[in-house]
Amino acid sequence: MRASLENGKTQYKIRLSGIDAPERRQAFGDRSRQNLAGLVFRKYLVVEWDKVDRYKRIIGKVILDGKDVNLSQITAGYAGHYKEYQREQPFxxxxxxxxxxxxxxxxRLGLWLDAVPVAPWDFRRNRH
Known part of the structure; x- marks a missing residue:
């Protein structure tokens, strides 16, 4: 499904598919959120999605001016490729x-800059 978020009148909770961003208390967590906000805030977006998670978030790929925002987060080093769910992605x-x-x-961009970088999925696993 494709959904456009029109006129800023409705807010949607969207989980970016295929990526895993740093947690709030993790190194680069704030920078990741700031980078994403800088890319999409008050912009016309299209979301390609076909699933809603248990928290009622749309799971999808965000498209801005024909570009994949999810991929932009990974390219900038502010998220990793979430391989646990890669089978759900197009090849x-x-x-x-x-x-x-x-x-x-x-x-060594973004979260990969640290001498011993910790992927978001490892951070969550070691936190418990």
Whole structure:
């Protein structure tokens, strides 16, 4: 499904599919949120989605001016490719997200800058 969020009149909770961003208390958590807000705040967006999670969030890919915002977060190093759910992604997205994460890690961007970077999924696992 494609949904446009029209005229800023309705707010939707959207979980960006295929990515996992740092937690609030994790290094780069605030920067990740700030980067995403800078990309999408008060902009006309299209969301491609087909699922709602148990928290009633739309799970989808956010498109801004024809560009994949989810992929932009990974490319900037502010999210990782969430491989646990990669089977739910189209093959092309799975490939581009994995490649973008590899490049961000190699270039030590965002959360991959730390000497011993901790992926968001590892941070949550070790927190408990």
């Amino acid at each position: 092309a997205d799975r490939q581009s997200y994995a490649r973008a994460e590899g490049e961000a890690r190699t270039r």
